[in-house]
Amino acid sequence: MKTICKRNENYSQWYQDVIASADLAEHSVVRGCMIIKPYGYAIWERIVSVLDSMLKNKKIKNAYFPIFIPQSFLEKEKQHIEGFSPELAVVTHGGGKKLEEPLIIRPTSETIIYESFSKWIQSYRDLPFVINQWANVVRWEMRPRLFLRTTEFLWQEGHTAHTSLNEAEDYSLMILNEVYAKFAEEYLAMPVYKGQKSDGEKFAGALKTFCIEALMQDGKSLQAGTSHNLSDNFSKSFNVTFLDKDEKRKNVFQTSWGVSTRLIGGLIMIHSDDKGLVLPPKIAPIQVVIIPIIKTGEKKIISKAQSIAKQLTEFSVEVDLREDLRPGQKFYEWEKKGVPVRIEIGPKDLEKGVVILVRRDTGKKEECLINQLPKRVDKLLRDIQLNIFTIALKHREESNKIADSWKEFEELLKQGGYVFSYFCGEKKCEAEIKNKTKAVSRFLPLDIEEEEGDHYCIHCGKKTFYNKRWAFALSY
Amino acid sequence: MKTICKRNENYSQWYQDVIASADLAEHSVVRGCMIIKPYGYAIWERIVSVLDSMLKNKKIKNAYFPIFIPQSFLEKEKQHIEGFSPELAVVTHGGGKKLEEPLIIRPTSETIIYESFSKWIQSYRDLPFVINQWANVVRWEMRPRLFLRTTEFLWQEGHTAHTSLNEAEDYSLMILNEVYAKFAEEYLAMPVYKGQKSDGEKFAGALKTFCIEALMQDGKSLQAGTSHNLSDNFSKSFNVTFLDKDEKRKNVFQTSWGVSTRLIGGLIMIHSDDKGLVLPPKIAPIQVVIIPIIKTGEKKIISKAQSIAKQLTEFSVEVDLREDLRPGQKFYEWEKKGVPVRIEIGPKDLEKGVVILVRRDTGKKEECLINQLPKRVDKLLRDIQLNIFTIALKHREESNKIADSWKEFEELLKQGGYVFSYFCGEKKCEAEIKNKTKAVSRFLPLDIEEEEGDHYCIHCGKKTFYNKRWAFALSY
Numbered sequence: 013m014k015t016i017c018k019r020n021e022n023y024s025q026w027y028q029d030v031i032a033s034a035d036l037a038e039h040s041v042v043r044g045c046m047i048i049k050p051y052g053y054a055i056w057e058r059i060v061s062v063l064d065s066m067l068k069n070k071k072i073k074n075a076y077f078p079i080f081i082p083q084s085f086l087e088k089e090k091q092h093i094e095g096f097s098p099e100l101a102v103v104t105h106g107g108g109k110k111l112e113e114p115l116i117i118r119p120t121s122e123t124i125i126y127e128s129f130s131k132w133i134q135s136y137r138d139l140p141f142v143i144n145q146w147a148n149v150v151r152w153e154m155r156p157r158l159f160l161r162t163t164e165f166l167w168q169e170g171h172t173a174h175t176s177l178n179e180a181e182d183y184s185l186m187i188l189n190e191v192y193a194k195f196a197e198e199y200l201a202m203p204v205y206k207g208q209k210s211d212g213e214k215f216a217g218a219l220k221t222f223c224i225e226a227l228m229q230d231g232k233s234l235q236a237g238t239s240h241n242l243s244d245n246f247s248k249s250f251n252v253t254f255l256d257k258d259e260k261r262k263n264v265f266q267t268s269w270g271v272s273t274r275l276i277g278g279l280i281m282i283h284s285d286d287k288g289l290v291l292p293p294k295i296a297p298i299q300v301v302i303i304p305i306i307k308t309g310e311k312k313i314i315s316k317a318q319s320i321a322k323q324l325t326e327f328s329v330e331v332d333l334r335e336d337l338r339p340g341q342k343f344y345e346w347e348k349k350g351v352p353v354r355i356e357i358g359p360k361d362l363e364k365g366v367v368i369l370v371r372r373d374t375g376k377k378e379e380c381l382i383n384q385l386p387k388r389v390d391k392l393l394r395d396i397q398l399n400i401f402t403i404a405l406k407h408r409e410e411s412n413k414i415a416d417s418w419k420e421f422e423e424l425l426k427q428g429g430y431v432f433s434y435f436c437g438e439k440k441c442e443a444e445i446k447n448k449t450k451a452v453s454r455f456l457p458l459d460i461e462e463e464e465g466d467h468y469c470i471h472c473g474k475k476t477f478y479n480k481r482w483a484f485a486l487s488y
Numbered sequence: 489m490k491t492i493c494k495r496n497e498n499y500s501q502w503y504q505d506v507i508a509s510a511d512l513a514e515h516s517v518v519r520g521c522m523i524i525k526p527y528g529y530a531i532w533e534r535i536v537s538v539l540d541s542m543l544k545n546k547k548i549k550n551a552y553f554p555i556f557i558p559q560s561f562l563e564k565e566k567q568h569i570e571g572f573s574p575e576l577a578v579v580t581h582g583g584g585k586k587l588e589e590p591l592i593i594r595p596t597s598e599t600i601i602y603e604s605f606s607k608w609i610q611s612y613r614d615l616p617f618v619i620n621q622w623a624n625v626v627r628w629e630m631r632p633r634l635f636l637r638t639t640e641f642l643w644q645e646g647h648t649a650h651t652s653l654n655e656a657e658d659y660s661l662m663i664l665n666e667v668y669a670k671f672a673e674e675y676l677a678m679p680v681y682k683g684q685k686s687d688g689e690k691f692a693g694a695l696k697t698f699c700i701e702a703l704m705q706d707g708k709s710l711q712a713g714t715s716h717n718l719s720d721n722f723s724k725s726f727n728v729t730f731l732d733k734d735e736k737r738k739n740v741f742q743t744s745w746g747v748s749t750r751l752i753g754g755l756i757m758i759h760s761d762d763k764g765l766v767l768p769p770k771i772a773p774i775q776v777v778i779i780p781i782i783k784t785g786e787k788k789i790i791s792k793a794q795s796i797a798k799q800l801t802e803f804s805v806e807v808d809l810r811e812d813l814r815p816g817q818k819f820y821e822w823e824k825k826g827v828p829v830r831i832e833i834g835p836k837d838l839e840k841g842v843v844i845l846v847r848r849d850t851g852k853k854e855e856c857l858i859n860q861l862p863k864r865v866d867k868l869l870r871d872i873q874l875n876i877f878t879i880a881l882k883h884r885e886e887s888n889k890i891a892d893s894w895k896e897f898e899e900l901l902k903q904g905g906y907v908f909s910y911f912c913g914e915k916k917c918e919a920e921i922k923n924k925t926k927a928v929s930r931f932l933p934l935d936i937e938e939e940e941g942d943h944y945c946i947h948c949g950k951k952t953f954y955n956k957r958w959a960f961a962l963s964y
Binding site (some may be wrong): 040041042045046047048049050053054056057073074075076077078079080081082085097098099100101102103104105106107108114115117124127128137143147148150152153154163164166336 | 516517518521522523524525526529530532533549550551552553554555556557558561573574575576577578579580581582583584590591593600603604613619623624626628629630639640642812
């Protein structure tokens with residue numbers, strides 16, 4: 013069986029080992045593309061199920077648009093094509109013939125969707141117009157990493173149109189706050205900062221990109237979701253207009269926002285340990301595994317295991333009755349798969365009317381009376397959900413640093429965690445910072461207070477008009 | 489507002505009108521590709537949700553494989569590439585460079601998935617190996633029709649590996665009978681024949697293709713789902729082997745099976761009428777629409793409508809409170825959208841403590857005491873589900889014909905419905921039949937008894953070794 017490298021020895025290898033040991037995914041023969049295996053896909057199904065409900069609660073409906081985008085569409089928004097052109101996959105032949113115009117496999121669907129918006133939206137009565145799509149997208153990837161960076165990935169992309177820039181801004185922030193950050197923290201147990209991207213890091217074609225970012229255990233930051241205020245950039249290129257109450261035809265203001273299978277990469281990296289995957293109970297495809305401790309197939313213990321499973325139907329439970337594995341092997345396997353709670357049922361315990369509960373996060377064992385199991389398991393799952401969130405939060409808070417000189421900045425960045433510094437926000441300056449440190453700004457935090465006074469960029473020394481420090485970190 | 493052409497005047501135009509009036513889907517700017525609009529996609533979501541549960545009940549797990557298939561993979565199984573090569577979309581450039589080997593966008597995933605099977609399957613203990621994928625696929629389409637034939641479509645594809653040919657055959661039939669036929673009849677209210685395809689019509693690379701076929705209102709047959717016994721054709725090409733109990737390495741036997749967004753096309757065509765879409769209650773995204781009959785926004789009736797909706801939470805209910813439409817306009821709109829039951833709440837009815845229920849399928853109105861609504865609505869939805877199934881079944885049975893001479897055969901085919909005749913089953917003969925009549929065999933029925941004696945092909949007159957009549961029909 014595959015052993016798992018230690019986090020502090022080789023974090024990158026550890027990440028791959030955790031994925032392989034939990035049987036989540038693997039690289040395919042097609043370079044850059046991954047195969048999501050059943051257990052990994054079951055995590056994605058949980059993510060989709062919860063997020064889709066959250067979106068539907070916001071009255072957002074799903075639709076489906078073509079995977080193909082005419083090349084000329086992508087070229088209509090100048091920044092958009094500039095940003096995406098190095099990453100495109102191009103279909104030149106279809107049905108045995110060379111195509112008159114090449115088709116691009118969607119790297120994102122603003123262009124093809126807004127072409128439809130231009131037909132569907134007529135009047136202010138049609139606004140706000142809101143739609144979401146669950147789909148696969150393709151962005152050519154030279155340095156693939158499972159879940160984090162793959163040429164094809166799965167995601168949702170939401171697209172909206174509004175009467176005003178303010179409304180678009182509010183909507184993109186609503187998605188960030190009430191859907192993405194809430195989902196990350198409450199379900200993935202992943203503490204996130206909410207922030208705004210710099211001009212150099214924002215979405216190609218956006219006025220502003222808002223993001224959630226989470227700190228991984230190696231001190232690097234992961235962009236876990238983005239929500240863009242597109243202003244009227246695309247609506248001008250695609251002529252998406254509405255007749256306003258004043259009888260004037262105006263361009264709509266738009267937003268788009270997405271999260272992807274990358275979330276699974278973050279989930280793995282933020283919680284797992286040297287024994288393998290650790291999953292938050294609210295997302296775990298299997299929350300409880302029941303393992304009867306038997307040498308041969310003793311029927312009494314097997315039927316007890318099954319009757320206990322029936323007591324726990326409000327949870328997702330697996331009873332492991334495989335006869336070709338010893339209990340210890342099973343413990344080891346389910347640990348690597350990150351199942352939050354293990355229930356061991358042995359003959360001696362059974363005589364006492366108890367079972368043993370083992371938490372995946374802390375490894376702590378406890379006895380539990382069988383008739384108190386549902387209540388106790390429920391409590392344990394809540395505790396685990398909270399505990400792994402708290403650990404991740406504590407790690408982030410303890411890693412936070414402030415730098416006020418370039419020397420300090422360079423030094424602290426290497427230590428990992430977010431380094432908060434004043435910054436001019438300019439593309440050229442940021443490119444130079446990246447050259448020197450490999451780091452870029454991650455975000456300008458949304459939820460911290462402004463500090464009055466004069467502030468100067470940590471790198472170029474110019475006076476900055478931002479009254480908040482930016483967060484910098486190495487990243488994925 | 490768009491009017492709907494009559495079925496008996498122009499069936500093809502009627503189909504398009506029903507889709508447009510219900511706002512289900514439209515053609516995109518990318519030829520052959522469709523946009524599935526929110527209401528159409530909500531039907532797909534219902535289909536996916538039910539089918540996915542049925543598959544999970546069979547212990548089938550989902551996974552996800554790359555959209556790209558190296559061209560050389562498709563070429564490994566000779567019949568497979570011959571069958572699919574005219575329909576392929578080819579990616580020649582990625583990440584700004586010409587690819588060394590072109591990538592095909594999956595038209596189906598046998599090849600890329602079985603490459604993985606060859607690594608994952610080692611021993612008889614790993615068998616049967618069963619996996620399913622929900623995905624988009626691309627088959628270049630020269631004569632697109634919404635839902636029925638589109639270049640890109642959505643589907644599920646199941647793939648299995650077994651120790652023996654018999655087990656593979658049984659599995660492919662199990663999927664046909666216990667999943668596809670059951671789903672079509674019990675949920676889509678679509679009576680289906682279960683049959684086997686001829687050599688000329690079977691899946692490229694299969695030993696046998698089993699199918700479910702349904703008769704549409706214009707007398708044409710729709711292939712609604714297929715399940716293939718692939719024998720060891722692909723396992724030989726992709727070297728998918730297992731170490732058997734006798735310590736010998738052997739090739740696995742395989743199956744694959746799929747249904748697609750085409751089901752929505754069938755659903756539309758089989759039940760809808762000249763007023764628009766008719767949906768089976770078990771699949772309808774909205775089962776009940778509540779329309780308060782008010783001129784201005786009378787608060788009493790609105791709050792009554794809302795309290796009635798709260799009584800009906802076990803159903804999917806929409807309360808239509810739009811103020812810019814008259815009740816008659818709303819009736820008309822929801823009829824076109826095929827909502828099974830409409831509840832009208834008027835001021836006079838309310839005084840009597842009743843509401844009016846209207847069935848979409850028959851148009852019949854009835855009064856119902858408000859406190860009996862949940863029970864009555866439940867009964868009505870069941871009645872509608874059964875009624876539209878019964879109508880479709882009756883139509884099919886009344887259209888069935890038997891032909892024993894070529895002249896009769898040609899004549900009866902034109903009348904629509906299935907024509908049952910003896911047939912040699914040979915490719916060449918079938919191609920000639922198609923040339924003369926535009927029809928091919930749809931299936932050799934699975935569930936009818938064999939008739940002893942000598943039988944002769946309806947076309948070539950040769951003695952046939954089939955002891956059952958084949959079903960012929962014009963088709964989609």
